[in-house]
Amino acid sequence: MRKMLTIISNVLRGSASRNGAELVSEGARVVVSARTYADFTPQATFDIKKCDLHKLEEGPPLQAVLTREEGLQYYRTMQTIRRMELKADQLYKQKIIRGFCHLYDGQEACAVGIETGINLSDHLITAYRAHGYTLTRGGTVREIMAELTGRRGGIAKGKGGSMHMYTKHFYGGNGIVGAQVPLGAGVALACKYLGNNEICVCLYGDGAANQGQIFETYNMASLWKLPCIFICENNKYGMGTSVERAAASTDYYKRGDFIPGLRLDGMDVLCVREATKFAAEHCRSGKGPILMELQTYRYHGHSMSDPGVSYRTREEIQEVRSKSDPISMLKDRMLSNNMASVEELKEIDVEVRKEIEDAAQFATTDPEPPLDDLCNHIFYNDPPMEVRGTNPWTKLKSVS
Amino acid sequence: YSSSDISDHISVTVRDALNQALDEELERDERVFLLGEEVAQYDGAYKVSRGLWKKYGDKRIIDTPITEMGFAGIAVGAAMAGLRPICEFMTFNFSMQAIDQVINSAAKTYYMSAGLQPVPIVFRGPNGASAGVAAQHSQCFAAWYGHCPGLKVVSPWSAEDAKGLLKSAIRDDNPVVFLENELMYGVPFEMSEEAQSKDFLLPIGKAKIERQGNHVTLVSHSRMVSLCLDAAAVLAKEGIECEVINMRTIRPLDAEAIETSVMKTNHLITVEGGWPQFGVGAEILARIMEGPAFNFLDAPAVRVTGVDIPMPYAKILEDNSIPQIKDIIFSVKKTLNV
Numbered sequence: 083m084r085k086m087l088t089i090i091s092n093v094l095r096g097s098a099s100r101n102g103a104e105l106v107s108e109g110a111r112v113v114v115s116a117r118t119y120a121d122f123t124p125q126a127t128f129d130i131k132k133c134d135l136h137k138l139e140e141g142p143p144l145q146a147v148l149t150r151e152e153g154l155q156y157y158r159t160m161q162t163i164r165r166m167e168l169k170a171d172q173l174y175k176q177k178i179i180r181g182f183c184h185l186y187d188g189q190e191a192c193a194v195g196i197e198t199g200i201n202l203s204d205h206l207i208t209a210y211r212a213h214g215y216t217l218t219r220g221g222t223v224r225e226i227m228a229e230l231t232g233r234r235g236g237i238a239k240g241k242g243g244s245m246h247m248y249t250k251h252f253y254g255g256n257g258i259v260g261a262q263v264p265l266g267a268g269v270a271l272a273c274k275y276l277g278n279n280e281i282c283v284c285l286y287g288d289g290a291a292n293q294g295q296i297f298e299t300y301n302m303a304s305l306w307k308l309p310c311i312f313i314c315e316n317n318k319y320g321m322g323t324s325v326e327r328a329a330a331s332t333d334y335y336k337r338g339d340f341i342p343g344l345r346l347d348g349m350d351v352l353c354v355r356e357a358t359k360f361a362a363e364h365c366r367s368g369k370g371p372i373l374m375e376l377q378t379y380r381y382h383g384h385s386m387s388d389p390g391v392s393y394r395t396r397e398e399i400q401e402v403r404s405k406s407d408p409i410s411m412l413k414d415r416m417l418s419n420n421m422a423s424v425e426e427l428k429e430i431d432v433e434v435r436k437e438i439e440d441a442a443q444f445a446t447t448d449p450e451p452p453l454d455d456l457c458n459h460i461f462y463n464d465p466p467m468e469v470r471g472t473n474p475w476t477k478l479k480s481v482s
Numbered sequence: 483y484s485s486s487d488i489s490d491h492i493s494v495t496v497r498d499a500l501n502q503a504l505d506e507e508l509e510r511d512e513r514v515f516l517l518g519e520e521v522a523q524y525d526g527a528y529k530v531s532r533g534l535w536k537k538y539g540d541k542r543i544i545d546t547p548i549t550e551m552g553f554a555g556i557a558v559g560a561a562m563a564g565l566r567p568i569c570e571f572m573t574f575n576f577s578m579q580a581i582d583q584v585i586n587s588a589a590k591t592y593y594m595s596a597g598l599q600p601v602p603i604v605f606r607g608p609n610g611a612s613a614g615v616a617a618q619h620s621q622c623f624a625a626w627y628g629h630c631p632g633l634k635v636v637s638p639w640s641a642e643d644a645k646g647l648l649k650s651a652i653r654d655d656n657p658v659v660f661l662e663n664e665l666m667y668g669v670p671f672e673m674s675e676e677a678q679s680k681d682f683l684l685p686i687g688k689a690k691i692e693r694q695g696n697h698v699t700l701v702s703h704s705r706m707v708s709l710c711l712d713a714a715a716v717l718a719k720e721g722i723e724c725e726v727i728n729m730r731t732i733r734p735l736d737a738e739a740i741e742t743s744v745m746k747t748n749h750l751i752t753v754e755g756g757w758p759q760f761g762v763g764a765e766i767l768a769r770i771m772e773g774p775a776f777n778f779l780d781a782p783a784v785r786v787t788g789v790d791i792p793m794p795y796a797k798i799l800e801d802n803s804i805p806q807i808k809d810i811i812f813s814v815k816k817t818l819n820v
Contacts, residue, residue, distance in 0.1 A: 205563065239596035246594040253562055253599065258586050264552050265587055268559020275515070275541065275565060282563075298552025305547070459593045460631055462600035463655040467734065469631075474772035482597070 125149040126419040130353045136336045136343035136373075142360035146352035153416045156198065156351050158430050160190035160409045163214045165438045166223050167382075170213070170230055174386045178446055179230045182257075183244050186214040188381040191351040191408035192315055193218045196283060198351075199358025205273065207253040207266040208285035210245040211315075211380075215285075219252035223437055227445035235448040239455065260286060260293030263312070267303045270310035270371075281309040281365040283358075289320020291334050300338045300371070307370035311361045312338065314375045315348065321384040322393040335375035348376030349406045379406070454479065490675035497667040499641035500530045503648035504568070506680050508538055511566060514652060517544040517557055518570025518607075527572050528608065528667055554580035554605070558587045561603040561657075568652060571607035574623045574661065581626075588657040589632030602655045606648070609637070609661035610704065610755045611804050617792035622756030624703065627659045628732040628765070634686050635732040637661045639707040641671035643730055646684030654686065661732070663705045689736035691743070695723035698749040698814050701740055701766060703729040706753045706805060713810035722814060732762060740766060741775040749817050750775075750783035755804055758787040781817050786810055 125147055133141045167187040173179045186193070193214035196206075208215050216226050221237050229236030230244055237247050247255040253269060256262035266284025273280040286296065291314050303310045314334040318325055325332045335343035344361070347353045354376060361372045379402045383390025390399070416422045457469040457480035469478045494502075507514050520527045522535035522545040535543040546553040550571065557569035571577040577584065588601045610622040627635045636651055636658060638644045644662070651658040676682060692707060693714055700710040707728045714724035725743050729736065744750050750770060752763035763785030770776060770783050789803045 207559075238594065238598065241596045242594045248595040248598045253559070254591075254595070256587070258582055261555060261582055261587055264555020264583065265559035265562065267552075268556035268561070269563040270559075271556060272560045272563035272565045275560070295549075295551040295555060298547070298549035299556070301547060301549065302552055302556060306544075459595075459597040461634075461656045462592055462597070462602075 121420070122150055122422065123420045126415075126421060128352055128415060130350060130356060131347050133353075133357060134335065134345040136333075136338075136345075137340070138342045138344065141344055142346075142356040146356050148352060148415070148421070150416075150421045152198070153412065153421050154426075154430065156194050157409065157412055157416070157422075157427060158434065159194050159218065160351065160412065161431060161434045162223065162437065163187070163190045163193065163217060164409060165434050166217070166226065166441070167213060169438050169442050170227070171382065171386065173227075173231065173442065173446070179244070179386075180232070181243055182210065183230065183386040184211040184384065185382040185386070186211050186380070188402070188408075189315060189317060189348070189378045190214060191354055191411075192348050192376050192378055195348075195351040195354025196313065196358050198355045200281065200283060200362050203251065204280050204362070205251045205253070205266075205269045205282040206285070207256065207262045207269065207282065209256050209259065209262055209287060209290060211287070212245065212247060212255040215252065216247040216249060216255065220249045221247060221252075223441040224444050227441045228448050231445040231448075232450060233445060233448035234451045234455075235444065240451040241455075241459065260290045260295050262286065263290070263293070263296045264299045266312075267299045267308050267310050267371075270303065270308040271306065273309050274307075279366060281311060281362055283311045283313060285313045285315060287320060288314060288316040288318065288325050288332075288334060289323070289328065291316075291337060292329055300341055303371040304341055307368060309365035309368075310371040311358070311365060312341070312371060312373045314373070315378055316375055317378050317380045319380075319384070319393065322388065324393065335373055338371070338373040341371050341373050343373040343375065345375040345377065348378030349408045349411065351408060351412055458482075491672040492678065493670045494641045494673040495668055495670045496638075496641050496644045496662075497528070497530055499645040499671075499673065500648055500662065500667075501532055501534070503645045503652070504531060504534060505537070507649055507652040508534065508542055510680075513564065513566045514568065515542045515544065515565065516568045516570065517546055517553060519546055519548055519572050521545060521570050526570075528664060530662075530667070531570075550576050550580040551583060554583040555587060557603055558583050558601060561588070561601045562591070562599060566602050566652065568604045568606060571605065573612075573619060573664070574607055574609040575619050575621055577605065577607070577623065584627070584633070584657070584659070585630055589630050591632075592656070593632055600655050601657050604648075604651045604654075604658045604660055606651075606660035607662060608664040608667075610663055611788070611793060611800075612664045614795060614797070614800065615793075616795045620793035622754070622788070623659075624661055624732045624754070624756055625761045625765075627661075628735075628762060632657065633733060634658045635661065636686055636730065637703040637732050638730060639666070639704055639728050641669075641673050642677045643684065643690075643728070645673075645677060646682050647686065647730060650683045650686050653683070658686070661704065666705050666708075669708075684730070687731045687734040687736060689730055689739040690728045691725065691739070692728045693724065693726040695725035695747065697723050697747055698751060698818060699725045699727060699740065699743040699747045700751050700753055700810065700814075701727045701729060702753040703732060703762065704755065706755055709805060709807050709810060710753055713807045713814070716807065716811055717814055722818065722820070724814065735765065735769070737766075737769045737773065741770065741773055744770060744775040744783075745778045748778050748780040750779065751786060751810070751813050751817055752783070753786040753805055753810055755788050757790055758785060759790065761785070761787060763787055781819070784813060784817060786813050
């Protein structure tokens with residue numbers, strides 16, 4: 083059957099060189115869609131790496147079931163994050179994005195895997211490497227990019243920038259290293275208080291993991307059995323400082339001491355998903371907090387002002403790209419198990435590219451916020467008030 | 483003041499007024515809860531939360547470990563997720579450990595999110611000098627918190643202030659820093675029948691004229707209001723009538739009330755317990771310079787403040803580190819050139 087289809091598509095392609103391109107794409111599309119339902123494996127089971135466990139008798143399952151639909155969705159989302167971040171890199175170099183810009187490419191499996199292990203009704207908070215999470219938590223590429231370029235169509239109307247993006251049940255985007263961890267535990271406290279069976283995922287990096295307020299939070303979360311999943315995204319470098327130079331113990335999954343922990347491969351979206359499901363179940367059953375360490379990697383430097391090669395080698399970066407790229411890993415799994423075709427994935431790439439281009443177009447043409455928005459949003463639910471301008475004669479207006 | 487029969491008035495200490503406010507607001511709204519060191523089983527380090535844990539239990543009144551940065555952050559996160567926490571600092575000196583959460587997580591978030599994320603939280607506790615607690619436990623934080631957009635900063639004086647303003651602070655959907663005063667906790671005040679009601683609220687951002695006068699305006703907040711009134715009583719015997727303004731709120735500052743008074747009396751003295759440099763008085767004087775009342779001044783406006791030193795321990799030294807009644811009287815006479 084397959085051989086016959088290949089022959090047919092070759093014939094069609096051949097005729098197109100005489101009749102024009104449209105015929106080929108029509109023909110090729112017909113050929114591809116004829117394969118969609120008949121030929122692909124609807125789901126497959128994959129072996130995933132065992133997690134290192136701390137104060138846990140058993141961990142997440144060693145196998146993960148992936149359906150075709152899930153695979154395509156994870157692929158699309160990870161690719162969207164990847165291309166969005168690369169576009170942000172481009173715009174930053176063109177000076178259309180200013181200030182801080184901390185890119186997430188390389189770490190896509192974390193954001194995507196975590197979201198598939200929880201519900202949109204759960205809560206999540208992270209630090210400043212937040213564009214990926216803003217997307218998985220319901221933001222659109224358009225409003226994320228327009229926020230980076232500081233336009234009125236940005237997710238925070240241009241007033242927050244890269245580090246301060248919010249959506250429903252997503253509390254940013256936080257600029258002060260470590261401060262988001264107590265905040266996340268507070269969100270978890272609210273979940274427990276309101277009895278809504280929701281949990282809070284609270285992320286921080288290997289650099290933040292040494293912050294005192296995180297240990298204060300471990301203590302209270304544990305004492306009060308808050309439904310909080312602490313997740314350390316260990317990308318091996320806190321800015322330019324490698325983990326060995328910053329932490330007396332780099333076993334971040336054990337640093338919660340009395341809090342059970344897991345360490346897992348953060349480049350494998352299925353590993354991340356299964357571990358998150360396991361952790362969410364732990365929290366929802368009232369056992370209190372749990373800690374996950376995701377071993378991951380960022381291709382970019384710490385931020386756009388860091389080339390990222392003074393403290394690590396280009397060889398190291400290249401090795402991760404070729405051997406552990408999260409998107410390639412998923413793609414290989416799906417192709418080798420006949421869960422998708424090369425063309426199909428290419429088509430997704432094309433669609434993603436278009437979405438990013440459209441978003442970038444919007445982000446570069448949308449106007450900046452109006453000046454009379456300058457003083458708004460100081461207080462919520464308050465009558466309009468006056469705000470002093472730069473001099474005593476300038477009185478500006480502020481509304482809620 | 484209300485013109486009702488004085489027999490309706492009862493004597494209530496500032497501590498009890500605060501306790502009433504907390505009790506009433508906890509009862510009124512399920513989402514309100516109190517957390518801090520010793521607030522529950524100890525009944526409060528200064529007994530402000532006496533009886534509340536017994537009445538409301540562990541869920542609503544939470545004893546925290548001695549980890550200000552952590553529990554202040556937890557309180558802010560809870561506010562972001564829909565609760566209405568009251569975060570107590572045993573004294574505001576300890577809030578310095580948590581100040582990042584107050585400013586960067588609470589105060590700025592509604593603005594940074596362009597209105598997506600409000601933070602309805604109250605940070606409360608005793609502020610400023612006490613008695614014999616020395617340098618690390620005596621700092622006034624009115625100026626530091628008053629500096630920051632996104633915060634409301636309240637500094638009550640009387641029992642009525644304490645009750646009405648704390649209730650308003652708790653009902654406010656924004657971060658409020660509520661600066662109490664340990665030395666005022668035990669001071670009784672007459673509370674009108676109106677003030678005794680469960681719905682008694684005082685507006686944040688409005689000062690009160692505690693004493694009318696024509697010769698000089700004294701502007702103050704918290705415990706120093708008592709000293710201003712005492713000084714005014716002494717000066718009245720010499721025919722000098724002081725108008726005493728109780729600021730009630732540090733931010734937003736009720737500049738209009740001060741300007742109106744200065745335009746009447748032509749003389750201004752601010753009185754505060756905190757340090758002089760970049761302080762509350764400094765701000766008031768700057769505003770008067772920039773506003774319509776400047777042309778009405780017959781003498782430069784001046785500040786009476788704490789001495790510009792860390793607070794010493796020995797009683798004689800401590801007494802001379804903060805404004806005394808005689809300092810206010812002296813400053814009035816200098817300003818009036820009498």
